[in-house]
Amino acid sequence: MNLHQTLQQYFGFSTLRPGQEAVINTIMAGQSAAAIFPTGSGKSLCYQLPAVLLPHLTLVISPLLALMQDQLAFLARMNIPAASIDSTQSFEESRAVMQGVREGQIKVLMISVERLKNERFRQFIGQIPISLLVVDEAHCISEWGHNFRPDYLKLPAYCHSLNIPQVLLLTATATPAVINDMQQKFALNKENVVITGFYRPNLYLEVLPVAEHDKTAALIAEISQSPSAPTIVYVTLQHTAELVAKQLSHAGINAQAYHAGMDQDKRQALQQAFMAGQIPCIVATIAFGMGVDKADIRRVFHFDLPKSIENYSQEIGRAGRDGHASRCTLLGNQAGLNVLENFVYGDTPEPEAIKALLAQLPTNGEPWEIMPIRLANSCNIRLLPLRTLLVYLELNHTIESQYSYYGDYRFKFLASSEEILSRFNPERQAFLSAVFNGSPQARTWCQVDFDLIWQQSSGERKRVISALDYLHQQGLISLESKQMVEVYKVLQPNLNLEAEAARLYQLFIQKEHSEIARLKEMIEFFESPECLSHHLAGYFADHNAPQACGHCSVCAGKPAQLPKPSTPPLPSSEQLQHWCQPLQTQSPQPLSLHTLACFLSGISTPLLNRLKAKQQAGFAKLEQHSFNDIRSALAAEREA
Known part of the structure; x- marks a missing residue:
């Protein structure tokens, strides 16, 4: 059966979209490829169609369980035998999947990247012939991407050890730096990287400057103009989702909150009700939307600042997939900017914490065996920065990953x-x-x-x-x-701990600067005097968007200035001491300025979790202040 017959028989399409055909032809010609398509442009078909025709298994790496489940449901509707092995399954369920893979009955297997660290799984998958490795959300392999996942860096090595002949990288949000990173890591030919236009002519991009205390009223006024239109309202925090949904309901708008803190069955029911049009408005954290393929979403609101331009583009990309006019509105001010910046600062481990980790490296030639959560707790380094630190050590040939x-x-x-x-x-x-x-x-x-x-x-x-x-x-x-x-394996057993800790700390400081610059770039985008559609497309390496789209707030003559909140002065040193002293009393050792600044900013660390810091009155008291300002005030108080 040829490509187009398969396309018609399984998917009911007579033609492929621009970009899809180029990627699929590259894969069917036996070469690796990358598909950089905007959200909703059919990236998944680029592996789903070849998977039917390729002789062996297609192995898909996906970063989110929700994404896997949505894609598996779609493949089931297309009668393509597919399955996942994931943390929700019983041993019997995963055993049945492995048996189906072993017998060649399953054509597509979806897993998280962490599954490849599982000794038993690697033992199993190493015996299975694999035609294609698909990396979904492939920007995760790049430190310059917006949600870097250190374990993704190991995928090229896994690909080699499992003798997988071809790779397909899929992402909607890759800047030129990320695209270059992806090419280098997987040795992709430049001509096999297919970038389709990022520009969406049916999306009206709007930045509405609104003071923080006026946002709810502004949101109600906007939604009330067409209360039954399918709408997503994005917020940062779970409790904000609950609060805003309640306020909308009181205003007579049929809205429900959705966030990761909810029971999975309830989330599933809410998503299905939204898809079926029974609930027109969902107020959600970013937990909602990945893989949600509802074509007629007419409005996407950002009630809070998104985490990055990449997050923003993914979230507005869920609007208007049917090609009809849709509105994407940011209710903009800079009140949440400090919170976003503070989380960046909180992710930078202290030099002493890095030194404590390095001190655990064996010096006698023995292998270094670690349990990441235990190591994170003992060194007081959050888990993601810890994983990043281990990758930095691998890239410097200080250690070499052997197996899990x-x-x-x-x-x-x-x-x-x-x-x-x-x-x-x-x-x-x-x-x-x-x-x-x-x-x-x-x-x-x-x-x-x-x-x-x-x-x-x-x-x-x-x-x-x-x-x-x-x-x-x-x-x-x-x-x-x-x-x-x-x-x-420890390749450099006799490290100069001081020098190596300083080197690693500098890498984190560089990453910190990069993340803070990314937030600054996002604010500059929302306050841009040039066409928002053109600016956004250019950010993602699409230089073919019109200079003036005619369907954004800048083209409508309303460039935005986001109001800055009036930050109250920092409290007195007596007040700082009053908040911090009970926490210090609970700690067996003196707490560093960094830890105390995390405490007052509302950032959890392993040490603060052990001290049950969230139960203390001072936790998050200064979350609207700058991390560096809080740290400076604490330093001055300590010196006084």
Whole structure:
């Protein structure tokens, strides 16, 4: 069956959109490609159509469970056999998926990038022939992208070790720097990077300057003009979503809140009700929208500042996918800017914390085995910065990632040990006996002791896990694994800790400056005197948008100046001490200025979580102030 017959039979389309054809032809010609298409332009079809025609499995890396579930639902409707292996599944469900993949019944398998660190999964997928690796939201591989995921940096190495011949990178939000990064990391030919126009002629982009205390009234006035039109209102915080939805409801607007703090079933029901038109207005954090393919969304409001131009473009990209006129309105002021900046500052680890981490590197040639959450807690580094730090060490050839494994395996017999052993030849019987003898049984579960098994039979860990996995697949035992351990080889065991900590700290400071500059660039965009559509398209390497679109607030003669809040003066040193002293009393060691500034700014760190800082009166008291101003005031108070 040829390409267009498959397109018609499975998807009901007679033609492909511009860009889709170029990408799909590249993939079908056996080459790797990247598709840089705006939200709603059909990136997913670029792998879904080839997946039907390619001989082996298409493996899709997706950063969000919600994205996976939406795409799997679509593939099911198209009668394309697809599945995921994810954290919501029982062992029986994931075992059934693996069996379907093994037997070639599943054409598309979706996983998170973290799944590839799972020893058992790598063992399994390494035996499966794979035609294509798809990286969805591929901007995550770039430090210059808006939501860098350090584990994505390992994808080129995984691709090589799994002998995957082709890669397809998909993203809607790649600036020229990110596109260059993606090309280099996956050795893509420049001509195989397909960028379609970012410009959307049916979207009216509007920046409405509104003081913070007037935003709710302005939102109600805007929505009331057409209360039944499908609408998304984006906010930053979960409690804001609840509050704004309640205020809209009181004004007679049928609106519901949606955020990640809700029960999953409730979120699912809300999304379905919105898709069906039963709820016209959703007030949501960015947890809502990824993969939401509703064609007739007429309005997208930003009640709070988005986190970046990239986030903004993704969120407005959900409007008007049917091609009809839609309005995207930012109720703009700079009140939330300090909160966004403070989270950037809070993600920079202190030099002492970095030094504490480096001090844990073995100096005797032994492998370095870590549990990331435990390491984050012991060094007081938030988890994402910790992962970034580990990647920086890898890029500097200080450490080298070896593998991940579950530190803890246990199993229970579903058939008797005698019955299991009787199924195998004498050599395998002897090996399995050693495994069973080396796994002391409590009441029900047998705890696998790899050292004991090694002493009895020289059974390598890999062979033991393979054997247990096989018994699990056959339904003879139930196998559980937990406590993920990441193993690194230390390439520079005798580091100068001071110098290396300073080097790493500088990298974080550079990243901090880059993130703060990104926020500044976003404010400049919203206050731009030039056409918003042209400015936005240029940011994403599309230089073909009209100089003046005629459908934005600037072209309408209303360039914006975002009101700045009047920030009250910082409290007295006595007040600062009053807030900070109870926290200091709970801590066994003196708290740093950085930690106290995080506390007053409302930023959680592992140390503050341990001290139950959120229960203290001073937590987040100064969230509308600048992090650096708070830190300076604390320093002055300490010196006084």
